[in-house]
Amino acid sequence: LDVVRSVEPRIADAIGAEIEDQRASLKLIASENYASPAVLLAMGNWLSDKYAEGTVGRRFYAGCRNVDTVESIAAEHARELFGAQHAYVQPHSGIDANLVAFWAVLAQRVESPALERAGARQVNDLSEEDWATLRRELGNQRMLGMSLDAGGHLTHGFRPNISGKMFEQRSYGTDPETGLVDYDAVRAAAREFRPLILIAGYSAYPRLINFRIMREIADEVGATLMVDMAHFAGLVAGKVLTGDLDPVPHAQIVTTTTHKSLRGPRGGMVLCDDSLADQVDRGCPMVLGGPLPHVMAAKAVALAEARQPAFQGYAQRVVDNARALAEGLLRRGARLVTGGTDNHLALIDVSGYGLTGRQAEGALLDAGIVTNRNAVPRDPNGAWYTSGIRVGTPALTTRGLDTAGMDEVAELIDTVLSRTTPGTAKNGKASKATYRLEEGVADQVSKRAADLLAKHP
Protein backbone atom coordinates (compact mmCIF):
# COMPACT_ATOMS: atom_id res chain seq x y z
CA LEU A 1 0.00 0.00 0.00
CA ASP A 2 2.92 2.36 0.55
CA VAL A 3 3.72 2.29 -3.17
CA VAL A 4 0.13 3.24 -3.98
CA ARG A 5 0.12 5.83 -1.18
CA SER A 6 3.14 7.59 -2.66
CA VAL A 7 1.06 8.33 -5.77
CA GLU A 8 -2.54 8.70 -4.57
CA PRO A 9 -2.94 8.38 -0.82
CA ARG A 10 -6.74 8.51 -0.95
CA ILE A 11 -6.78 5.30 -2.98
CA ALA A 12 -4.36 3.62 -0.58
CA ASP A 13 -6.63 4.67 2.27
CA ALA A 14 -9.72 3.31 0.52
CA ILE A 15 -8.00 -0.02 -0.11
CA GLY A 16 -6.88 -0.22 3.51
CA ALA A 17 -10.37 0.69 4.73
CA GLU A 18 -11.92 -1.96 2.51
CA ILE A 19 -9.61 -4.62 3.93
CA GLU A 20 -10.62 -3.51 7.43
CA ASP A 21 -14.33 -3.56 6.54
CA GLN A 22 -14.07 -7.03 5.04
CA ARG A 23 -12.21 -8.27 8.11
CA ALA A 24 -14.58 -6.70 10.60
CA SER A 25 -18.00 -7.50 9.17
CA LEU A 26 -20.03 -10.65 8.72
CA LYS A 27 -19.92 -10.97 4.95
CA LEU A 28 -23.13 -12.76 3.98
CA ILE A 29 -23.54 -11.52 0.42
CA ALA A 30 -24.13 -14.76 -1.46
CA SER A 31 -22.12 -13.66 -4.49
CA GLU A 32 -18.98 -12.63 -2.57
CA ASN A 33 -16.03 -14.55 -1.22
CA TYR A 34 -12.41 -14.07 -0.14
CA ALA A 35 -9.93 -14.98 -2.90
CA SER A 36 -6.63 -16.46 -1.74
CA PRO A 37 -3.36 -14.46 -1.71
CA ALA A 38 -2.14 -16.65 -4.61
CA VAL A 39 -5.14 -15.60 -6.70
CA LEU A 40 -4.73 -11.92 -5.79
CA LEU A 41 -1.02 -11.88 -6.50
CA ALA A 42 -1.42 -13.64 -9.85
CA MET A 43 -3.72 -10.75 -10.77
CA GLY A 44 -1.58 -7.84 -9.61
CA ASN A 45 1.37 -7.86 -12.00
CA TRP A 46 2.78 -6.90 -15.37
CA LEU A 47 0.71 -9.39 -17.40
CA SER A 48 -1.85 -6.59 -17.19
CA ASP A 49 0.17 -4.57 -19.71
CA LYS A 50 -0.10 -7.04 -22.58
CA TYR A 51 -2.59 -6.88 -25.45
CA ALA A 52 -3.73 -10.24 -26.79
CA GLU A 53 -6.91 -9.95 -28.88
CA GLY A 54 -8.03 -13.20 -30.43
CA THR A 55 -7.33 -16.47 -28.69
CA VAL A 56 -4.53 -19.04 -28.40
CA GLY A 57 -3.32 -19.86 -31.92
CA ARG A 58 -5.29 -16.98 -33.47
CA ARG A 59 -4.00 -13.69 -32.08
CA PHE A 60 -4.29 -10.27 -33.66
CA TYR A 61 -1.14 -9.12 -31.78
CA ALA A 62 2.47 -10.29 -31.70
CA GLY A 63 4.43 -11.26 -28.61
CA CYS A 64 1.67 -13.24 -26.90
CA ARG A 65 3.62 -16.36 -25.94
CA ASN A 66 3.24 -15.87 -22.20
CA VAL A 67 -0.42 -14.97 -22.49
CA ASP A 68 -0.87 -18.12 -24.60
CA THR A 69 0.66 -20.14 -21.77
CA VAL A 70 -1.58 -18.49 -19.17
CA GLU A 71 -4.77 -18.83 -21.22
CA SER A 72 -4.03 -22.46 -22.16
CA ILE A 73 -3.38 -23.48 -18.57
CA ALA A 74 -6.51 -21.72 -17.30
CA ALA A 75 -8.62 -23.40 -20.00
CA GLU A 76 -7.06 -26.78 -19.28
CA HIS A 77 -7.83 -26.48 -15.56
CA ALA A 78 -11.40 -25.45 -16.39
CA ARG A 79 -11.94 -28.40 -18.75
CA GLU A 80 -10.49 -30.87 -16.27
CA LEU A 81 -12.27 -29.46 -13.24
CA PHE A 82 -15.71 -29.37 -14.84
CA GLY A 83 -15.34 -32.22 -17.35
CA ALA A 84 -16.11 -29.85 -20.21
CA GLN A 85 -15.17 -30.42 -23.84
CA HIS A 86 -14.17 -26.78 -24.28
CA ALA A 87 -13.44 -23.81 -22.00
CA TYR A 88 -13.10 -20.12 -22.82
CA VAL A 89 -11.58 -18.14 -19.99
CA GLN A 90 -11.52 -14.59 -21.38
CA PRO A 91 -14.86 -13.05 -20.33
CA HIS A 92 -14.30 -10.09 -18.04
CA SER A 93 -17.43 -10.75 -16.01
CA GLY A 94 -20.56 -12.88 -15.81
CA ILE A 95 -22.48 -10.49 -18.04
CA ASP A 96 -19.74 -10.74 -20.66
CA ALA A 97 -19.71 -14.54 -20.45
CA ASN A 98 -23.45 -14.55 -21.09
CA LEU A 99 -23.04 -12.21 -24.06
CA VAL A 100 -20.38 -14.49 -25.54
CA ALA A 101 -22.71 -17.45 -25.06
CA PHE A 102 -25.73 -15.72 -26.60
CA TRP A 103 -23.75 -14.69 -29.67
CA ALA A 104 -22.18 -18.14 -30.01
CA VAL A 105 -25.64 -19.71 -30.10
CA LEU A 106 -26.93 -17.06 -32.49
CA ALA A 107 -23.90 -17.63 -34.72
CA GLN A 108 -24.42 -21.39 -34.68
CA ARG A 109 -28.18 -21.48 -35.02
CA VAL A 110 -28.97 -18.39 -37.11
CA GLU A 111 -25.86 -17.00 -38.80
CA SER A 112 -24.24 -20.24 -39.98
CA PRO A 113 -27.38 -21.54 -41.72
CA ALA A 114 -27.81 -18.13 -43.39
CA LEU A 115 -24.21 -18.22 -44.65
CA GLU A 116 -24.74 -21.73 -45.94
CA ARG A 117 -27.94 -20.76 -47.76
CA ALA A 118 -26.11 -17.88 -49.42
CA GLY A 119 -23.03 -19.98 -50.24
CA ALA A 120 -20.90 -17.48 -48.27
CA ARG A 121 -17.93 -18.26 -45.99
CA GLN A 122 -18.28 -15.23 -43.76
CA VAL A 123 -20.61 -12.32 -43.18
CA ASN A 124 -18.47 -9.99 -45.26
CA ASP A 125 -19.27 -12.15 -48.29
CA LEU A 126 -23.03 -11.65 -47.97
CA SER A 127 -24.88 -9.37 -50.37
CA GLU A 128 -26.50 -6.27 -48.85
CA GLU A 129 -29.87 -7.97 -49.17
CA ASP A 130 -28.81 -11.23 -47.48
CA TRP A 131 -27.06 -9.22 -44.76
CA ALA A 132 -30.22 -7.21 -44.08
CA THR A 133 -32.23 -10.45 -43.86
CA LEU A 134 -29.72 -12.00 -41.47
CA ARG A 135 -29.73 -8.95 -39.22
CA ARG A 136 -33.51 -9.11 -39.01
CA GLU A 137 -33.33 -12.84 -38.17
CA LEU A 138 -30.68 -12.25 -35.49
CA GLY A 139 -32.92 -9.67 -33.87
CA ASN A 140 -35.98 -11.87 -33.93
CA GLN A 141 -35.07 -14.74 -31.61
CA ARG A 142 -36.57 -15.92 -28.35
CA MET A 143 -35.27 -16.77 -24.92
CA LEU A 144 -37.03 -18.49 -22.03
CA GLY A 145 -35.52 -17.99 -18.58
CA MET A 146 -36.35 -17.86 -14.89
CA SER A 147 -38.29 -14.80 -13.76
CA LEU A 148 -36.44 -12.19 -11.75
CA ASP A 149 -38.64 -12.50 -8.68
CA ALA A 150 -38.17 -16.28 -8.65
CA GLY A 151 -34.41 -15.69 -8.50
CA GLY A 152 -33.42 -15.34 -12.18
CA HIS A 153 -30.78 -12.87 -13.35
CA LEU A 154 -31.17 -9.62 -15.27
CA THR A 155 -28.97 -10.96 -18.07
CA HIS A 156 -31.47 -13.75 -18.80
CA GLY A 157 -33.53 -11.62 -21.15
CA PHE A 158 -34.81 -8.74 -19.01
CA ARG A 159 -35.43 -5.36 -20.52
CA PRO A 160 -32.97 -3.26 -18.47
CA ASN A 161 -30.18 -5.55 -19.74
CA ILE A 162 -29.06 -5.85 -23.35
CA SER A 163 -30.28 -9.47 -23.40
CA GLY A 164 -33.84 -8.17 -23.09
CA LYS A 165 -33.29 -5.83 -26.02
CA MET A 166 -31.70 -8.59 -28.14
CA PHE A 167 -34.27 -11.30 -27.48
CA GLU A 168 -38.00 -11.62 -27.18
CA GLN A 169 -38.21 -13.02 -23.66
CA ARG A 170 -40.63 -15.03 -21.61
CA SER A 171 -40.02 -16.30 -18.10
CA TYR A 172 -40.94 -19.27 -16.01
CA GLY A 173 -41.56 -18.69 -12.31
CA THR A 174 -41.83 -21.00 -9.36
CA ASP A 175 -44.81 -22.85 -7.93
CA PRO A 176 -46.79 -20.44 -5.69
CA GLU A 177 -47.32 -23.15 -3.08
CA THR A 178 -43.87 -24.74 -2.84
CA GLY A 179 -41.68 -21.97 -4.24
CA LEU A 180 -39.94 -24.62 -6.38
CA VAL A 181 -39.34 -24.72 -10.13
CA ASP A 182 -42.30 -26.49 -11.71
CA TYR A 183 -40.84 -28.48 -14.62
CA ASP A 184 -44.28 -29.16 -16.12
CA ALA A 185 -44.88 -25.42 -16.24
CA VAL A 186 -41.45 -24.86 -17.85
CA ARG A 187 -42.27 -27.56 -20.43
CA ALA A 188 -45.66 -26.00 -21.19
CA ALA A 189 -44.09 -22.54 -21.59
CA ALA A 190 -41.35 -23.95 -23.83
CA ARG A 191 -43.86 -25.79 -26.02
CA GLU A 192 -45.91 -22.68 -26.48
CA PHE A 193 -43.10 -20.13 -26.84
CA ARG A 194 -40.54 -22.28 -28.72
CA PRO A 195 -37.42 -20.35 -27.67
CA LEU A 196 -34.06 -20.54 -29.42
CA ILE A 197 -32.41 -20.57 -25.98
CA LEU A 198 -33.75 -22.13 -22.80
CA ILE A 199 -31.75 -20.65 -19.96
CA ALA A 200 -31.45 -22.11 -16.48
CA GLY A 201 -29.53 -20.67 -13.55
CA TYR A 202 -30.24 -18.11 -10.88
CA SER A 203 -28.96 -15.55 -8.41
CA ALA A 204 -31.46 -15.96 -5.59
CA TYR A 205 -33.13 -19.38 -5.82
CA PRO A 206 -32.31 -21.38 -2.68
CA ARG A 207 -32.90 -24.83 -4.14
CA LEU A 208 -31.41 -27.04 -6.86
CA ILE A 209 -32.28 -27.51 -10.52
CA ASN A 210 -32.48 -30.79 -12.40
CA PHE A 211 -30.56 -30.05 -15.58
CA ARG A 212 -31.36 -33.43 -17.15
CA ILE A 213 -35.04 -32.48 -17.19
CA MET A 214 -34.18 -29.01 -18.49
CA ARG A 215 -32.24 -30.57 -21.38
CA GLU A 216 -35.14 -32.88 -22.18
CA ILE A 217 -37.43 -29.87 -22.37
CA ALA A 218 -34.93 -27.96 -24.55
CA ASP A 219 -34.52 -30.93 -26.90
CA GLU A 220 -38.25 -31.39 -27.22
CA VAL A 221 -38.73 -27.84 -28.53
CA GLY A 222 -35.45 -27.56 -30.46
CA ALA A 223 -33.91 -25.04 -28.04
CA THR A 224 -30.28 -24.81 -26.98
CA LEU A 225 -29.93 -25.31 -23.23
CA MET A 226 -27.72 -22.68 -21.64
CA VAL A 227 -26.98 -22.78 -17.92
CA ASP A 228 -25.65 -19.78 -16.04
CA MET A 229 -24.02 -21.37 -13.00
CA ALA A 230 -22.43 -18.12 -11.79
CA HIS A 231 -23.73 -18.63 -8.27
CA PHE A 232 -23.20 -22.33 -7.76
CA ALA A 233 -20.05 -23.00 -9.84
CA GLY A 234 -18.12 -23.68 -6.63
CA LEU A 235 -20.60 -26.38 -5.66
CA VAL A 236 -20.20 -28.01 -9.08
CA ALA A 237 -16.40 -27.70 -8.88
CA GLY A 238 -16.48 -29.15 -5.35
CA LYS A 239 -18.61 -32.13 -6.52
CA VAL A 240 -21.50 -31.30 -4.23
CA LEU A 241 -23.70 -31.00 -7.32
CA THR A 242 -23.30 -34.10 -9.47
CA GLY A 243 -25.42 -36.19 -11.85
CA ASP A 244 -28.63 -34.40 -12.82
CA LEU A 245 -27.60 -31.42 -10.67
CA ASP A 246 -24.36 -30.80 -12.59
CA PRO A 247 -25.13 -28.63 -15.62
CA VAL A 248 -22.00 -29.43 -17.62
CA PRO A 249 -22.96 -32.89 -18.97
CA HIS A 250 -26.47 -31.69 -19.82
CA ALA A 251 -26.24 -28.19 -21.27
CA GLN A 252 -24.73 -27.35 -24.64
CA ILE A 253 -23.29 -24.21 -23.12
CA VAL A 254 -22.57 -23.17 -19.52
CA THR A 255 -21.47 -19.77 -18.29
CA THR A 256 -20.16 -18.73 -14.91
CA THR A 257 -18.50 -16.03 -12.94
CA THR A 258 -15.23 -16.96 -11.30
CA HIS A 259 -15.48 -14.81 -8.17
CA LYS A 260 -18.48 -16.14 -6.28
CA SER A 261 -18.59 -19.64 -4.77
CA LEU A 262 -15.68 -20.59 -7.09
CA ARG A 263 -13.49 -18.17 -5.09
CA GLY A 264 -11.41 -16.84 -7.95
CA PRO A 265 -10.74 -13.34 -9.33
CA ARG A 266 -13.59 -11.22 -10.66
CA GLY A 267 -14.36 -12.56 -14.11
CA GLY A 268 -16.33 -14.94 -16.26
CA MET A 269 -15.93 -18.14 -18.20
CA VAL A 270 -17.78 -20.19 -20.82
CA LEU A 271 -17.81 -23.98 -21.03
CA CYS A 272 -19.36 -25.67 -24.04
CA ASP A 273 -19.45 -28.76 -26.15
CA ASP A 274 -17.22 -29.02 -29.21
CA SER A 275 -19.99 -27.93 -31.57
CA LEU A 276 -19.93 -24.42 -30.11
CA ALA A 277 -16.19 -24.11 -29.42
CA ASP A 278 -15.31 -22.15 -32.57
CA GLN A 279 -18.09 -19.63 -32.08
CA VAL A 280 -17.29 -19.19 -28.38
CA ASP A 281 -13.60 -18.62 -29.13
CA ARG A 282 -14.59 -15.65 -31.29
CA GLY A 283 -15.87 -13.88 -28.16
CA CYS A 284 -12.99 -11.39 -28.53
CA PRO A 285 -13.32 -9.19 -30.55
CA MET A 286 -16.95 -10.22 -31.20
CA VAL A 287 -18.33 -8.81 -27.95
CA LEU A 288 -15.30 -8.60 -25.63
CA GLY A 289 -12.46 -6.13 -25.58
CA GLY A 290 -8.89 -7.39 -25.35
CA PRO A 291 -8.45 -10.17 -22.79
CA LEU A 292 -7.14 -9.42 -19.31
CA PRO A 293 -4.08 -11.70 -19.12
CA HIS A 294 -3.49 -10.96 -15.43
CA VAL A 295 -7.05 -12.02 -14.61
CA MET A 296 -6.73 -15.17 -16.73
CA ALA A 297 -3.61 -15.97 -14.69
CA ALA A 298 -5.59 -15.55 -11.49
CA LYS A 299 -8.39 -17.72 -12.92
CA ALA A 300 -5.80 -20.44 -13.62
CA VAL A 301 -4.61 -20.26 -10.01
CA ALA A 302 -8.15 -20.33 -8.61
CA LEU A 303 -9.09 -23.27 -10.83
CA ALA A 304 -5.94 -25.12 -9.73
CA GLU A 305 -7.02 -24.49 -6.12
CA ALA A 306 -10.49 -25.79 -6.89
CA ARG A 307 -8.98 -29.00 -8.29
CA GLN A 308 -7.36 -29.78 -4.96
CA PRO A 309 -9.26 -32.24 -2.74
CA ALA A 310 -9.59 -29.60 -0.01
CA PHE A 311 -11.95 -27.62 -2.22
CA GLN A 312 -14.50 -30.44 -2.10
CA GLY A 313 -14.53 -30.16 1.68
CA TYR A 314 -14.99 -26.40 1.34
CA ALA A 315 -17.94 -26.77 -1.05
CA GLN A 316 -19.64 -29.28 1.25
CA ARG A 317 -19.15 -26.96 4.23
CA VAL A 318 -20.68 -24.07 2.28
CA VAL A 319 -23.86 -26.12 1.87
CA ASP A 320 -23.82 -27.48 5.44
CA ASN A 321 -23.37 -23.96 6.73
CA ALA A 322 -26.21 -22.60 4.60
CA ARG A 323 -28.49 -25.29 5.98
CA ALA A 324 -27.39 -24.51 9.55
CA LEU A 325 -27.99 -20.80 8.97
CA ALA A 326 -31.44 -21.49 7.48
CA GLU A 327 -32.39 -23.84 10.31
CA GLY A 328 -31.15 -21.35 12.89
CA LEU A 329 -33.29 -18.63 11.33
CA LEU A 330 -36.37 -20.85 11.05
CA ARG A 331 -36.01 -21.96 14.66
CA ARG A 332 -36.07 -18.31 15.72
CA GLY A 333 -39.24 -17.68 13.73
CA ALA A 334 -37.89 -16.22 10.48
CA ARG A 335 -39.80 -16.91 7.27
CA LEU A 336 -37.68 -18.32 4.42
CA VAL A 337 -38.66 -18.53 0.76
CA THR A 338 -39.23 -22.26 0.00
CA GLY A 339 -38.86 -22.95 3.73
CA GLY A 340 -35.10 -23.56 3.63
CA THR A 341 -32.12 -24.14 1.34
CA ASP A 342 -30.31 -26.87 -0.56
CA ASN A 343 -27.47 -24.72 -1.84
CA HIS A 344 -25.28 -21.85 -0.62
CA LEU A 345 -27.98 -19.24 -0.04
CA ALA A 346 -31.24 -18.57 1.72
CA LEU A 347 -33.82 -15.88 1.14
CA ILE A 348 -35.42 -14.37 4.25
CA ASP A 349 -38.90 -12.94 3.72
CA VAL A 350 -38.51 -9.99 6.09
CA SER A 351 -42.17 -9.01 5.80
CA GLY A 352 -42.47 -11.53 8.65
CA TYR A 353 -40.60 -8.92 10.75
CA GLY A 354 -42.79 -6.11 9.40
CA LEU A 355 -39.89 -4.70 7.35
CA THR A 356 -38.96 -4.12 3.73
CA GLY A 357 -35.75 -5.57 2.36
CA ARG A 358 -34.28 -2.08 2.24
CA GLN A 359 -34.95 -1.45 5.94
CA ALA A 360 -33.64 -4.87 6.94
CA GLU A 361 -30.49 -4.43 4.83
CA GLY A 362 -29.79 -1.05 6.47
CA ALA A 363 -30.36 -2.25 10.03
CA LEU A 364 -28.18 -5.33 9.52
CA LEU A 365 -25.40 -3.21 8.07
CA ASP A 366 -25.53 -0.90 11.09
CA ALA A 367 -24.82 -3.99 13.19
CA GLY A 368 -21.87 -5.14 11.05
CA ILE A 369 -23.79 -7.73 9.00
CA VAL A 370 -23.44 -7.21 5.26
CA THR A 371 -26.26 -8.65 3.15
CA ASN A 372 -28.28 -7.52 0.18
CA ARG A 373 -31.97 -6.98 -0.27
CA ASN A 374 -33.66 -9.10 -2.88
CA ALA A 375 -37.15 -9.48 -4.28
CA VAL A 376 -39.13 -12.52 -3.16
CA PRO A 377 -41.56 -14.27 -5.54
CA ARG A 378 -44.52 -11.99 -6.32
CA ASP A 379 -42.94 -9.29 -4.16
CA PRO A 380 -45.46 -6.58 -3.19
CA ASN A 381 -42.60 -4.10 -2.60
CA GLY A 382 -41.06 -4.42 -6.07
CA ALA A 383 -37.40 -4.74 -7.03
CA TRP A 384 -36.18 -1.57 -5.27
CA TYR A 385 -37.53 -1.84 -1.72
CA THR A 386 -38.17 -5.62 -1.89
CA SER A 387 -39.37 -7.90 0.89
CA GLY A 388 -36.33 -10.16 1.04
CA ILE A 389 -32.81 -10.41 2.36
CA ARG A 390 -30.48 -12.83 0.60
CA VAL A 391 -27.83 -14.47 2.74
CA GLY A 392 -25.07 -16.78 1.53
CA THR A 393 -22.28 -18.74 3.16
CA PRO A 394 -19.33 -18.93 0.67
CA ALA A 395 -17.36 -16.08 2.28
CA LEU A 396 -17.83 -16.96 5.94
CA THR A 397 -17.07 -20.61 5.15
CA THR A 398 -13.79 -19.52 3.59
CA ARG A 399 -13.03 -17.79 6.90
CA GLY A 400 -13.59 -21.08 8.68
CA LEU A 401 -16.96 -20.60 10.36
CA ASP A 402 -18.74 -23.89 11.03
CA THR A 403 -22.36 -24.83 11.64
CA ALA A 404 -22.24 -23.69 15.29
CA GLY A 405 -20.90 -20.33 14.10
CA MET A 406 -23.75 -20.15 11.60
CA ASP A 407 -26.28 -20.69 14.35
CA GLU A 408 -24.81 -17.71 16.13
CA VAL A 409 -25.01 -15.69 12.90
CA ALA A 410 -28.71 -16.65 12.69
CA GLU A 411 -29.15 -15.42 16.26
CA LEU A 412 -27.51 -12.09 15.42
CA ILE A 413 -29.63 -11.60 12.29
CA ASP A 414 -32.83 -12.42 14.17
CA THR A 415 -31.86 -10.10 17.02
CA VAL A 416 -31.39 -7.17 14.64
CA LEU A 417 -34.52 -7.80 12.59
CA SER A 418 -36.80 -8.36 15.53
CA ARG A 419 -35.62 -5.13 17.17
CA THR A 420 -36.06 -2.98 14.06
CA THR A 421 -39.24 -1.10 13.24
CA PRO A 422 -40.19 0.88 10.12
CA GLY A 423 -39.60 4.62 10.22
CA THR A 424 -42.17 7.24 9.29
CA ALA A 425 -42.14 8.90 5.89
CA LYS A 426 -42.53 12.70 5.46
CA ASN A 427 -46.22 12.23 4.65
CA GLY A 428 -46.74 10.52 8.02
CA LYS A 429 -47.18 7.05 6.54
CA ALA A 430 -44.92 4.06 7.26
CA SER A 431 -41.70 4.45 5.29
CA LYS A 432 -40.33 1.69 3.09
CA ALA A 433 -36.79 2.98 3.43
CA THR A 434 -36.16 4.37 6.90
CA TYR A 435 -36.13 2.30 10.06
CA ARG A 436 -35.38 2.46 13.74
CA LEU A 437 -33.06 -0.04 15.34
CA GLU A 438 -33.50 -0.20 19.13
CA GLU A 439 -30.83 1.67 21.03
CA GLY A 440 -27.74 -0.36 21.84
CA VAL A 441 -28.57 -3.30 19.56
CA ALA A 442 -26.15 -2.32 16.79
CA ASP A 443 -23.26 -2.07 19.27
CA GLN A 444 -24.16 -5.25 21.07
CA VAL A 445 -24.49 -7.28 17.83
CA SER A 446 -21.37 -5.76 16.24
CA LYS A 447 -19.40 -6.75 19.31
CA ARG A 448 -20.66 -10.33 19.19
CA ALA A 449 -19.94 -10.47 15.43
CA ALA A 450 -16.41 -9.17 16.06
CA ASP A 451 -15.84 -11.83 18.76
CA LEU A 452 -17.02 -14.53 16.35
CA LEU A 453 -14.82 -13.23 13.53
CA ALA A 454 -11.82 -12.87 15.82
CA LYS A 455 -11.81 -16.66 16.06
CA HIS A 456 -11.47 -16.79 12.26
CA PRO A 457 -9.11 -13.97 11.30
Ligand code: PLP
Ligand atom coordinates in the same frame (compact mmCIF):
# COMPACT_ATOMS: atom_id res chain seq x y z
N1 PLP B 1 -25.22 -14.38 -13.86
C1 PLP B 1 -25.67 -14.58 -12.61
C2 PLP B 1 -26.55 -15.76 -12.34
C3 PLP B 1 -25.30 -13.71 -11.60
O1 PLP B 1 -25.76 -13.89 -10.35
C4 PLP B 1 -24.45 -12.61 -11.91
C5 PLP B 1 -24.01 -11.65 -10.88
O2 PLP B 1 -24.61 -11.29 -9.97
C6 PLP B 1 -24.04 -12.43 -13.23
C7 PLP B 1 -24.43 -13.34 -14.17
C8 PLP B 1 -23.22 -11.24 -13.62
O3 PLP B 1 -21.94 -11.31 -13.17
P1 PLP B 1 -20.96 -10.04 -13.27
O4 PLP B 1 -21.37 -9.13 -12.17
O5 PLP B 1 -19.61 -10.60 -13.11
O6 PLP B 1 -21.17 -9.44 -14.62
